[in-house]
Amino acid sequence: MQTEVTRLIQSHRSIRRYTDEPIGEEVLADVLACAQWAPSSHNVQAYSVIVVRSEEKKRELAQLCGSQKWVERCPVFLVFIADFYRLKQACEMNGTKLAADEVENLLVAAVDTALAAENVLLAARSHGLGGVMIGGIRNKPQEVARLLNLPPLTTPIMGMCLGYPDQDVEQKPRLPKRAVFHDEEYRSDHFPEALEEYEAISSEYYLRRTRGERPEGWTKQMADYLSKPRRAHLSGFLKEQGFPLK
Template sequence: MPNASIADLIEDRFGVRIDPGSDVPGEETLARVLARRTHRRYADRPVPEPLLQTLLACAFSASAKSDLQQSGVILVRDPAKRATIAGWIPDMPWIAQAPVFMVWIGDSRRIRRICDLRGKPFGNDHLDSFLNATADCALAMQTFILAAEAAGLGSCCISAVRNHAQALADLLEMPKWVFPVAGLCLGWPDREGFISARLPLSLSVHTDRYDDSRLEEEVDGYDRRREARNPTPPEKQRDRDLYGTSPAYGWSEDKARQVSHTERDNLGPFVRRQGIGLE
C-alpha cells in the first residue's frame, strides 16, 4: 500500500478504522511497523557486513530484563552447517536460500559465569530465569527485524528449529544454559509480499481484566475477512486426509488443525539437559 496513511494500514491489518489524525509524532516509524511483512524469497544479493553489524548493534540495544542481557545470536556461515539445518526442515527452502541465516538464543550462561567470577551464588535456577532469557532474546530479535526492515531488508522467523533443539545445540556447540529460541532468514526481498491480517484488537487488548466473551463472533469475522483477501484453495487445507475438506476453512480451522498434533514435547527435557531449572 504505497503512501498509505496510518489509518489505512491499521484498517488493512485489523479490519477496524483508527485515525490518529495528522502530524502524528513518529509517523514514518509507526507506518513502517504497521506495514511490516514476512519475506521468504530473496534476491541474489549479499547483505554488506557493516550493515549486518549495525543491525546487530540495533538488536542488542533492545530492552533487557534488569539489564541482565541474556540474549545472543549465532550467525550460521558454515555452508555445511547451514545445509544440515535446511535438511532438517525441507519444507522451508528459504533457510538455504537466504543470504544470511542466524539462530537467536537465550543465554543464561553468561550471568552464571559472572556470578562465579565475582564469587557470588546464582540464586535463580528456576522457570523465571528461563522466561527472562527467552524474553530478552525475543525483544532483541524483533528489534533486529524492525531495524532490518528500516534498511530495506526482509526476514522470516523459523520457530521450527526448536523441533531439532538438541541436534541444533550439538551442531552449533551450545554449552550448558544456552538454548535456541528461533532461526531467522535475512535478505533483500525479491517481491513486495503482503500484509498479513491479524486478529482484531478487541481479542488482544484487555482493560482491567481478561475478557474473551466475544471470542466466537470475533474469530468468525476475522476468518471471513482473512479468507476474502487470501482464500485458501481446498488442496491447500491442512491435513485433509485426517480432517477432510471444510467449506468454511479459515485461520481458526487451520490453526486448530495445526496444534492438534503434538510437537516439541521434548523441549522441556532438552532445556533441563542444558542445566536450566524449570520449576
C-alpha cells in the same frame, strides 16, 4: 496518525524469498547493534546471536529446521539463543553460584531473546531487507546445539532468515482489534462474533494466497495446530542443558 516507525511496523510481512544481493558488513553491523538496544529484564541481557553465512551450515540448519529452503537460501541466517552460560561466569567471577533452576529464568531469557530478535527484524527492514523468524530451530535442538557448539545453560529460541526481498506478499490479516485490546478489564463476551469475523477474513486471505487450495481460516487452523502436542522433546533437552524448570 502514523510516523515513519509505526508505518514500518504496520507494514510487516514475513519474507521467505531473497535476491542474490549479499548483505553488506556495515548494514549487518548496524542491524545487529539494534539487538543490544532492546530492553532487558533486570538488564541480564540473557541472549546470544550466532551469525551464520556458511553455505554448508545453512544447508544443515535448513534440514534441522524441517527442510525450510529459505533457511538455506537466505544470505544471512541468525540463531537467537537464550543464554545463561555467560551469567553463570559472571556469578563465578564474583564468588556466587548461579541458581537458574526456575521456570522464571527461562522466561526471562526467552523474553529478552525475542525482544532482541524483533529489534533486529525491524532494523533489517529499515535497511530494505526482509526476513522471517524460524521457530523450526527448536525441532532438533540437540543437533543444533552440536552444530553451533552451544554450551550448557543455552538453548536456541528462534532463527531468522535475512536478505533483500525477492517477493512482494500480501500482509496476513490480524485479529480484529476488539478481540485483542481491552478497556480497563478483560472482557470476552464479544469473542464468538469477533472470531467468526476473523475466520471469514483469514479464510479469504488463505484462499487468495494459496490460489484456492487452502480455505481454512485462522480458527480452523488453530483448532488443528493446538490440538496436537508440539515439540514435546523440548523439556528433556532443556533439562539436559541445565534448565530444570522447577
